[in-house]
Amino acid sequence: MTLSARLSAIDERIADAARRAGRDPGEITRIVVTKFHPASLVRELHELGVTDVGENRQQEMTAKRAALEGLDVRWHFIGQAQTNKAASIRRDADVVHSVDRAKLADALHRADADGHPLDVLVQVNLTEDAARGGSALSDAEGLAEHVLALPSLRLRGVMAVAPLDEEPSRAFARLRDVADRIRALAPEAAWISAGMTGDFEAAIDAGATHLRIGSAITGPRPDRG
């Protein structure tokens, strides 16, 4: 299958899953995760109408953005972020999905260089394993309140990755709960970033507004190098 055929096939599955869930497919943003692929793939995707791409490493995002200067796509940063990379992430990302601790939120806020607010999501860890990315479920509202107090950050909602050892729909139900509580604090924080190649239909069912789909569209990832 060509890239174009894989993209259309996934978009059809997204639309079908949305309809089954009684949702408007138009309210769902499909982010194509391009990590480990060359910048040229982002350009091809853009030619196919893709407007949103995801990267999980700051240096790779920075390099691709520079190589594609001026290309009209939104860059979503979805990886674990080191505090000392906050300035580069802020400069090169349009949305940061992976704010998982107050220190990172503070660093992103301090890195504001142009007064333009940065869209951020609080990443929630749906596993019991603290080494996985994300704030503990019980800390997520507190972190959201912390972000809301930083004027250069605009809290848009929550993000999570489903655990490997659990039915995704059960895990996404917990995400939905915390998303609802955070939206009660801040009505504009209504985004739910969830759903990857293996579980995006369950995420749509659970209310995801932003899907992060990689390999089903791009094909297998090349070596990390």
Ligand SMILES: *Cc1c(COP(=O)(O)O)cnc(C)c1O
């Ligand atoms: C790589 C990645 C994805 C996409 O994964 P696929 O299984 O290839 O769709 C989504 N979210 C995050 C955080 C990732 O790192």
